[in-house]
Amino acid sequence: MDEMNQTLAKIGKEAKGAAKLLRTASTQEKNEALLHIAEALTSQKETILKANEKDRKNAKANGLTDAMIERLTVNEKRIEGMQVGLRQMVSLPDPTMKTDTQWVNEQGLRISRRRVPLGVIGIIYESRPNVTVDASGLCLKAGNAVILRGGKEALESNQAIIQAIQLGLERSSLPVTSVQLITDPSRELATQFMQFNECVDCLIPRGGAGLIQAVVKNATIPVIETGTGNCHLYVHETADLEMAAAILINGKTQRPSVCNALESLLVDKKIAETALPLLGNKLREAAVEVRGDEQTVSLVAQAIPASEEDYATEFLDDIISVKVVEDYAEAIAHIDHYSTGHSDAIVTKDYQVAQDFLNDIDSAAVYVNASTRFTDGEMFGFGGEIGISTQKLHARGPMGLEALTSYKYVIEGEGQIRE
Known part of the structure; x- marks a missing residue:
């Protein structure tokens, strides 16, 4: 077994x-x-900020876009946000203390369906160091160990944050190995991790x-698919255009590099001649590049023709189709x-x-x-999120604590046997 496998095997066994x-x-x-982890983020704040500064310098030197560097950034406000998320998790009910349902069958057996942790959760992610804290906190509250594999662009930041998390765990009664980070950024090890069924x-x-x-x-491990967000805003012919403009600019520009940012705008033909110049001006003022169809290009200054690919693209940047x-009917079909x-x-x-629209x-x-932009675990009251699931099995949408549990059946009897 080579060194990489030995490292992964050790992490898995400890998890x-x-x-x-x-x-x-x-x-x-x-x-x-x-709470100990939240306190450790304060004591380790300067170390985390210095590590993040190094990551951002490397990212800029490697040609990452401004939007992606923004996604990578950790500052005092974001560290405070991480701490707020952890404290919110403390205030939330423990999902593993929950019984979903209970009944007595014809044979007198009392049957309960109880929430239980998934076990060891592996998370592979890019860029955003705040995920390190959100994921660790949610996994711990739901009774899971977690193995994290972040992107190489955030390696310094993630290592500093993990040190703070493990410092908090050292001060608690939980194992320090409840949260671990894979620091080798190689694709080979990532692939091995995706197939680590023995421990994940x-x-x-x-x-x-x-x-x-x-x-x-x-992956050979069960996967919960998250994230990719080609999110649409449809401005219906009856829309309040000032409201539409505010929602459009917030959805597109507040944080363009995240998965719940708007990527596509649809406007009803009946109001296009009024709505598009207004909405286009707002986008231009916000330095958003508009890629549109023929009518859009004719009505929006500086708009450029859109390709078929543009309508299918998650830009994660200051661009909108x-x-x-x-x-x-055409809006729904699109x-x-x-x-x-x-x-x-x-x-x-x-x-x-x-x-x-809600039904269709x-x-x-x-x-x-x-x-x-409200599609977010914190905004939904989940105390952060592990991700936003775009699939339908097990979990969907912002994944809070309950999404990190499964269930087992507990059957209590008085000597019953089946005939």
Whole structure:
């Protein structure tokens, strides 16, 4: 067994051992660990910020876009946000203390379905160091051990954050090996990790389409597919245009590098001549490049023609695709064809159209008159998220604590036997 395999085997064995202890850890023990981690982020703040500065310098030298560097950035405000998320998790109910349902069958057996941890969760992710804290905290609160494999562009930051997390764990009653980081960024080791069925119970990728598809293609471990967000905003003919503009700019520009940012704008033909110049000006003022169909290019200054690929692209940048649609039916057909099933929104004053949209769009999160930027575990009250699932099995949408559990049946009897 070569050195890489030995390293991975050691991490896996330690994670398995930690998961066994975490499975029976009390709510108080887990909450105390989360609070110790929050405190350690404060004591290690300068180390984390210096490590992140090194990552950002390397990213700039390697030609990463401004949007991707923004995604990589850790500052004091974001460290505070990580701590707030951990404290929110403390205040949330422990999902492993929950009984979903209970009944007595005809033979007098009392049958309960109880929540239990998944075990060891592997997370492969890119760029965003805050994921290191969110994922660790949520996994711990749900009674799971976690093995993290971040991108090489955030390696310094992730190592500094993991040191803080493990410092917090040292001060708690939980094993330090409850949270571990794979520091070797090689693809070979990543592939081995994806096929580490002996020690990893579930794999969650977080990142762009390329990463997610690589995991889905190569993994033998069960995968929860997350992330890719070709998110749409449809401005219906009855829309309040000022509201539409505010939702558009917030959805596109507040954080363009995240998966719930808007990537596509659809506008009803009946209002295009009024709506597009207004919305186009707002986008131009926000330095967003518009790629549109023929009518969009004729109505929006500096817009350039869109390709078929543009309508299917998650830009994660200050770029948006725009299309004028004939009517509601064409808008739905366009979204059905190009959406990745993440988050899609409509702006309309028509109640029936709003209800139809909620029923017709089969995405994890569907909005009426609100920004897609709210598709977020913290915004949903989950105390952060492990990712946003775009699949339908086990978990969908922002994945909070319950999504990190399974269940088992507990049967209590008084000597019954089956005849």
